[in-house]
Structure formats: C-alpha cells, structure tokens
Amino acid sequence: MRIMQGQLDESRQERDTFKEQTRLLTQELERTESALTKQQVATDAMREIFHAELTETQTKLQQTEAKLSARKNDMESENREKQITASESEDRDNSALHHSTISKDTGDESVQADDTSVSETKPTDVSDDMFVGMATDEQTTIHIDKEDYGGFASDHGASTGSVGTAAEGNWKMKLLEGHPSQPGQVFIKATGVAFHGDQLMVCYPDNHIIQILDKDYAFLRVIGSFTGQFTKPFRPLDVAIAHSNLIFINERGNSQVVVCDESNTVVRVISPLKEVSIYGIALMLRYLLLTDVKGHRLLKYTQDGEYVSEVGSKGSGNTEFDWPWSVVVNSNNVIMVSDCHNHCIKCFDSSLQFLYKLGTPGSGDGQLDWPCSIAVDKDDNVYVCDGSNDRIVKWRSDGKWICNLFQGEVQNPLHIAVTADRIAITEVKSNTVKVFYL
Template sequence: MESQISPLRQLYFDLNKKLDDEDHKQLKILVGDKIDKRQCQKLECPSDLFKALEEGGFIARDNLKLLKELFHAIQKPALVDVVVEYEAQNCQWSMRILKAQVGQPGKEFKLLGDYVFHKEKLVVCNRGHNIAQVLDEGYSCEKEFGPFSGQFAKPFKPRSVAVSSDNLYFFLDNENFQIVICDNNGKIVKIITLPRDVDPFCVVLVKRFVLVTDIRGHRVLKYTQDGEYIAEVGGRGHGQKEFITPYFVAVNSKDVIMVTDYGNRCVKCFDIECNYLYEYSHLGGELYSVCSIAVDGNDNVYIGDDVNCKVVKLSSDGKWICNLFEGELGSPFYLAVTAAGDRIVSMGTPKTKLRVFTK
C-alpha cells in the first residue's frame, strides 16, 4: 500500500525548490517534528490543516501566517524565476522564465501561440487551454478571453492576437478559420470569416485594416475591420512581392508593413497599399534566419533568428545595432517587445515557457 504524505510535508516538498536559503531554513524549523502524521492525513483541505495546527498548538500565530503566505505562493505562484543576469548593449538585463499563467492554480502554459504587448501588458494566446490571457506588469493574470465553449464548430484555438487602440482584441482562431473580435470585457462583438483553403498564422492591425499571413498560400491577406476582403500580396516565389512561408508581420509608426519571409531569409517591407518598398536580409552576416519580428516605440526593429538563437536589433532606417541574448534564447520563434524596448519576450520550443528579458 502506497504511503501517504501529510499535506504540510507535501507543502514542504512543493516549496523546497522555490525558497531562498533563509526561507528554507525557517520552513525547516517550522515543520521540524511538529507534524502529527495521522491527523494530517485526514485533512485534505489546506485551510483545515492550518486551522488544526493552530488549534493544536503546533505552531504560533506568526509561524502560521508565514506558512499561509508560503502556501499562497504555491496556489497562486508568481512563476517568474530569475535565471541569469548579464550585460547586453551596455545595459544590464535579467532573463526570467514564465512557466504558467498566474491566477489559476495548476493551469500551466500549454501549447502557446503568439503574444503582444498592449499598454505594457502582455496578451498571450494559451492555445492548449482554449483561452487568451492578459498578464499585468507583474505577470499576474488580469483577465481571460474564452474558451467560448460550444459557440464554434471546433474548440477556440487562438494562434495570434492583435489589439486596437480602442481596446478591441483580434484573436486569430485558425482551427475555425476566423478572427474573433472581443471587447475589453471579453464579449464577442464580431467574427471575420477566413477562406477554408488558408493556413492563417499571424494577425496584425494597420490603420483600420486587418492583415493575416497565410503560410499555405505564401501570402498576406488584407481586410477591413468589418471583415470585408480588400487585397492580398504574395504567392510562392523569390520575387519582391512573393514569399516562402511568411510567418509574422509587424507595423511601425509610419505604417510600413514588415513581413518575415522565412524561406527567402529576409524581411520584406510594404506600404499600406501593399506596394513593395525594400527588404532586410543578411546584414553583413549578422542575420541568417528570419522568423519572428517586433517593433518598439522608436521604430527599432527586432528580428528573431531561430537558427543562431538570437535577436537582431536594427535601427528605424534598417542599420544593424546589435545582437541580443545570443545563446540565451533557445529558438526565438515568437517575439514581442514593449514600446520602450525595455522588455522583450521570446519563446521557442517546447511552446510552454516564455523567456522575459528586462533591463
């Protein structure tokens, strides 16, 4: 027969790797030999356990308070672990890992999609749980969108997200070939239906238009925010207006549309009418693979090189500035940056953890 572990002892095991030396020492003193295993085994609810310990005189009130705080940290963890601190671009950066959403115990990130910063908050597509989440600046879960159970033919699977200046959230639900538009309260206000022959990957907004990349058709589709099809650019090939697997799009303050052309290893730039302007490629050997892309408030461009596992930073006029986080990224398949450029989020595979770089 499998032996049972008391809830308090289990709490100790759960906390063991999350404590600093001082907390570890205090917890050992508190737990010590003060556990009545037979009694603890009968108390499945943590609040009952703490109450019984208090009433039984096992621990003082101050110690009980500490244990409750520690248990709360397990139930609603920050789940932001500082991994390394180092210098890049003459600035001190810290790299942290977000392993799960905050606010719902046990619901870890599972098959993440794209994410963006909106007003300093990170909006994350948590595809594995059929929801999207807004994380505040402390990475706590502020609100959720979805799962919209029973409203669509298939479960809601947000692959990409864009947010308008008037706080409308555009979720690309590729499983249902649609863009689900929600207000700030999570209510669906409109649905844009996409063709059934596409493989939609990324959604972005420019002016009052919606752009969607189609990695099957190697093109970018353009719609109004009311869902009216306007135009497209692309087709498989190597020409100025052709792509091979255009994964992501970013738009700067001048409404320049930048498309990552993965197969051609470059970023192709267009105006709002989808006319070709110029492209970024190679950059003197600094850029090999082009996957993800983001733009900060000064129109600096950040490109994820998923082969060399780094982010290449360019100025607004396309000049190489520096390489960031080389060797610390894994594969930066997804990328987001704040307007100030002081927080950069990257994710590779497996798609269950976010790396957050803060300076």
C-alpha cells in the same frame, strides 16, 4: 411556261438538298447527345467513386489525428511528471547542499549559516522587494526572485532569472512557465504575445485561451474559451489590439479572426477563411493584415472583414514568399513580413508595393535563419526572432543592422512583443515566456 416549270424543279431540288442536310445534321446531333449522355454517366460515376474515397480518407485522417492527439497528451503528461519528479529531487539535493557540507578530511558534517553561502551585494537595477541574494562567478551573476509571480513555475519553486550584459547595456530576465488560473491546471505551448499598456497577453492555443497578466505578472483574467460558440475549439495563435481596445485574435481552430472586447464578448467574426492558413496578424489604420503561410500571401482586409487586396505567391522574388510567418506595421505604415524559408524580412508600403528587404541567409551580423515573429519599438527599431540562430536581431528603421540580442539566453524564439522597457519572447520547446527588462 417552260421557264416557270424549270424554276419550280430547281426549287424542289434545293428543298430536297436542304431536307437531306437537315436529316444528316439531326443524326449527328443525336450521336453527339448520346455520346455526351454516356460521358455524363461516366463522370457521375467517377464523381461518386472519388467522393466515397474522399469520405473514407477524411474519416481515416480524423481517426489518425485523434490517435496522435491522445498520444501527444500522454507524452506531455509523462514529460510533465518526469520534470516534476526531477525538480523535486533537485530541490531536495539543493536543500541538503545549502544547509550542510561534508568535511573531506574527517567525513564529519558541519552546518553553515545561510548568509555565508549567498553574497549580500545587490545589483542597482533590482528592487528591494525582489532581491533575496546573489551567487556570483567570473562570467555571470544570478539573482533569485522571492516572489512566485502568482503561480508561475509553481512546480519548480522560486523562478530564477539572470542578470548580464547584452549588446546594448544591462538587462535582466524573468521566466514565466505557465500560469494556472485553476488549481492543478498547467498551461502549455505559449505562442503569440502582446503588451497592452502594462498588461501582458499570452496566447495558449492548446488551452483555448489568452491569459492577461498585470505588470507584476499576476493573473488578471482570460480572453477566449467561447464554449459552444464555434464549430471547433477556440485556438488563439496570435493577437493584436486596436486603438479602440478591441482585441483581434488569429483563431486557428476555425480559420477565422475573432474580434472581442475586454470583457470577453465577441463583437464580430471575420470568417470564413478556409482557404487561408493564417498565422501573422497586424492592424494598420482601418485595415487588418494577415499572413497566409501555406498560400504564401499577405492579405489585406478592412477591420470589418471586407477583402481589399493581397500580394504574394510562392517564390523568392521581392513580391513572393515562402512561408510568410509574421507581419508588423511601424509608425510610418511600413508593413514588414518575415519570409521564413527565404530568411529575410520584406517591407511594403500601405498599398502592398514592395520597398526593401532586411537580412540575408546565414548566421552572421545582419543575417537570418528562419525568421519568425517581428516587433517594432516606439522609435521604429525592428526586432526579429531569429529562430534557428537562437537570438533576436535588431535593425534601425532605415534598415541598418544594430546588434544581436540575448544570444545564449533564448532557444528557438517564436514570438516577440516590445515596449519601452521590456521584451517578451515565447519559446515553444521550453514551454516558457521570457521577459527581458531593458
């Protein structure tokens, strides 16, 4: 009996101990929950404060962007008016000089025949329907085209090009200074260019369209606008054409890729890409390749928009980028990316594994300073817009440097497209597209 009583007392003591532990734990839990509640209240308050500050900052940013946009439009209109005025003055001066000369001895004016001021020798690579005349000197030969390319340079009279010698044989050039599809409309800041058969496609982000020109650079039609279909205005930055003739457009205004057909009907939209600052675009087999300049990445999607893989982060290593600008793919599915701030071209296989580099920083042969767009020809030769060196650098498919092209003829080349006999280059600063005939 005493033994049982002792066991009962022990059990009671153990129970009392558990009760006390339970009471203490309950108090600690209550204190913890109270502290968490206070912290949650503080967090919610801070969230509201930060949200209000963010909303206010975004509003101010929108207002500032609107002011900048208005100022930019005013400056562009003012510059355009100055250019037109200067061009008209120059045309008047040239006309007066062309038809008369002042005698130094007598001060009398004597009229000259038109055919005495222009040489009648025609270059062998300029067709009869283009040739008007040539003025020659010891260093260069200038020919004047009598056609105005359906509206190009309509404010400046006839377009002019130059005939000269590049590092590889003879070439000639046409300047395309905007191509109004409506009277009085001026197109500005051409970016991406692409050849589609004999047609030339030119992206105009600020005009919200891609213009399509025929082989003689006459206006055919536009791709784009898409009024009301997207949240923000359509701003095409670059373009790639699939074998199916579908057109893939890097559309910066809404951070998306717009896929449309040749009748300007949207087939699909690859979106959202809000975390991606897309710039370069290329197609490879059934895949879509995009460069993310601010994220310092090369992204790989299916052409239906399904994410596949990526490579890159900010840096200077073989698989790192510092502003990857453009991407192109050759016939062997070698992917080439221009790495602007690292001043080189980085090459990858179809699985995004690093292969080799083209170029080193500098201005010498085989060197680059701010490489922008890239293109390849039918032989897989590589053409790079060497932005700050004002030239195009050409490499063989095996990575051997070939030559520098168009030095003295291009300034800050931005985008490039290549066919068997033509190279098209855009210059944003001069607001021109230059087409070189090889």
